Amino acid sequence: MKTSALTSGGAKTIVARAPKRNDDRVILHFDYDCFYASVLENANPGLKGQPLGVKQKSILATCNYAARAHGVKKLMPIAEAHKICPGLVVLSGEDLTPFRDASKRLWSFLRSHSWSDRAERLGLDEVFLDVTDVIAYNQELLNRNALQDSFFQLSRHDPEKGFSFDATQFFGCIQPSVDPKDLTLLLDNPLCVRLLLASHLAGYLRLKLEEDFGYTSSGGISTNKTLAKLAGSVNKPQNQTTLLTLRDDYVQDFMDGHKLRQIPGIGSRIAQLIEDHVLSISTTPDSRDLEIGTKVTVREVRQYPSMSPDLLERILDRPGSERGSGEKVWNFLHGVDASEVKEASDVPTQISIEDTYMARPLNTPNELMRELRAIATSLVRRMRVDLAVADDPDHSSPASQQDGQPQLRWIAYPRTLRLSTFIRPKPNSTIPENLGRRSRSQPLPSFVLNLKDTSIEAVAERLASEALLPLFRRLHSERQGWNLALINVCVANMVMVARSSETGNGGGAGGARDIGRMFRTQEDKLREWTVYDPTPIAPVLDSTSSSACVTDTNDDVMDIEEVNKEKGVEAVEVVEELIETSDPVAISLDSDADAWEEEDEDESQRCHLCGHIIPIFAILAHERFHSVDD
CATH class of the missing domain: 1.10.150 (DNA polymerase; domain 1)
Incomplete structure (x- = not known):
């Protein structure tokens, strides 16, 4: 809607009306102070108090506040940082594993204090909590006659679990600043009371993060995510701010x-x-x-x-x-x-690996393949850490163990593989810079999900040459000289894998539902109506060996490398984008004259759980079948 207003000259102008804001929720935002540096300081207590920088390649990814006091800044070249602060300690931050592990621990703690289980991570160092229900419960318990001796309950079922606080004042800073006399009057406003209670909960959680885990943080408290995040940035570091949304002009001025x-x-x-x-x-x-x-x-x-x-x-x-x-x-x-x-959720919505090459962009095939292999290796390793767990040796079947050790199984798997790139214009180029990234997606190849006797490096090699390289050449037709400044590889569209009960239900303890049994039973029931080709079944050559192997229709799960097509029963062929060479790097990019031609999209895909070939249009329904318990 629009309203009319008069300008200084008396002319009438049309002003769009401000949208209506909903203040029913209470949102907390936590931002860990100098997170990367704090992780390294906790691992090496002797570094605390010293100027510390965390490097990635030739620049500082971040630095602590002691370093910033000397003029050191994030994204500063290391050589320049040393000139400004000769005593700067620089540690490598290339391996993100310790930072991810610390982030998960802190997030799990904060998550345990959201009754609605709404706890959202933003990167590694930020968390949103929706505590609307927690605040509403404590608002009902608040004793107006003893506000200074209030008690905040952290559990509905255990009245002793919580902390004492003074409900006559906010914890931390408030925006806009309010005179204490006015605050007494504002406490008659239910929204003000909710924000006051939330400020004490945020202060308690920040204190626990510091005392129990060794991490200081900044906090923001308000009624939506945008306001909470912005409020948390007002008084950094190691402080918090509550944004009062009692009046529209408070919010608009902010x-x-x-x-x-x-x-x-x-x-x-x-x-x-x-x-x-x-x-x-x-x-x-x-x-x-x-x-x-x-x-x-x-x-x-x-x-x-x-x-x-x-x-x-x-x-x-x-x-x-x-x-x-x-x-x-x-x-x-x-x-x-x-x-x-x-x-x-214990399962991430996506897993993304990214690297930048701003100082030295990639321009040759060898440089490209080196980075694709490195990123693919990190991606596969992350997938196995975040999406796979070890089977319980007490309940796993012998087939799920090797050398007495439980084998990994997927608790979720991604459906989509996406490659994104960013190209910088070449020096003296007249072509305008594209500020956005270019992306291309495809179904994730099934071999990436094979956990049996396959090393991470071997899977990553195939992923780089058979999937990421074709995606890249669909984005960039040039043979070389791309001036590539960024590569991002992401897997997304997660599918949860349901476990059959340990007592049976026909699924066993080995994993998800056995859809293969359904197909075999269906074949038996339809056998009398099936017309067979009298031609003998020809052996199928294993793509990894010169020896022939014949498909075995009695296996519970058909191996992806052993089954292509059974001539007696009609099947759908898998069309895969394979670079048929023993040296994918050299031939695909250098020798093959047709290496950069567009390839046809796959019409079908083999299920990594049961081995059956499924048309693309039926993949979602097929995966849903796996995800439902018997």
Whole structure:
């Protein structure tokens, strides 16, 4: 909706009405202070208090506050950092394993304090908690006659589990600042009481993070994710801020003071388009000042003549842009965010491995394949850590063990493999820089999910040469000279694998439902109506060996390397993108004249759980069958 207003000259102008904000929820945001450096300091207590930097390649990925006090900054070249701070201790941060492990421990602790189990991780060092129900419960228990001696209950069932606090004042900072006399009156407002209780819960959790785990953090408390995250950045480090949303002008004044690029959900590309329109300029890669994103404020954008969701939609209307972006940005400018805190899950929604090459972009086939192998190795290793568990040796079948050790099994597996790249324009190039990434996806090859007698390196080698390389050449047709500055490989669209009960139900303890039994039974029942080809079954050559092997229809699960097609019964062939060479790197990129031609998409895929070939259109239904208990 729109309203009319008079300008200073008396002319009437149309002003879009601010969107309505919902303040029913209570959201906490936690941001661990200098997380990478803190992990290394906890592993080496002698480093605490010293200026410390964490390097990745030739730059500092981050540094602690002792280093920042000397003028050291993130993303600074290491040589320059040493000149500014000769006593700087620099440790490698290439291996992310210790940081991921620490992040999981802290997240698990915070998650245990959300009764709704809504605990969402944002990267490794940020967590959102939806504590609406926890706060509502304690609001009912609050004794107005003894506010200074209040007790916060952390459990509905154990009244002694909790902590004491003073309910006459907020924990930490509040925004906007309120006079203590006015605060007494504000406590008659139920929303103010909820935010006050939330401030004490956030303070308690931050204290436990420091005392029990050794990590300081900053906190933000408000009624949606955007406001909570922005509030947490006001008084960093090792402090927290509660944003009072009691009045619309409180929220709007808070939002107006931020630069456009600081608002969560407004990325660099969106910010650039809006800023170019507001400033009436047209930036290019060479002329664009990286600091422009810090010049235009929310107030300037919001008060721009005729600014509205429709105008924002037109500004952001570009090929491939998301429909409705204008309304989303308009909401963000007014502190409105209806997005939910995601429910906690032990299984990540996606696993992504990324590396950048800004200082030295990739340009040759050998450089490309070296990095694809390294990224693929990290990806496969992450998948086995995050998505697979060891079978219980007390309940696993002999087939699921090797040398007396339980074998891994998937608790979830991804359906989609995605490759994303970012290309920097070459020096003196007239081609404008594409600020976005280019991506291509395909179904994840089944061999990646093979956990039997296959090393991580062997799987990664096949993944790089048989999947990632074809995806890359679909994105970039040039043989070399790409000026590649970033590679990201991601697996997504997770499917949970259900376990059969230990007491039976026909599934055994070895894994998910046996869909192979269903197919075999179906074949027996339809045998009398089946017309067979009298031609003898020819042996199928194993792709990894020169010897022939004949398919065995009595096996519970047909091996992907042993079965291609059984001539007696009609089947669907698997069409895989294979680079038929013993040296994929040399031939695919250097020698093969047709190496960069477009390939046809797979029409079918083999299920990694039961081995059967399934048409692409039926994959989702087939996987759902596996995920449902007997």
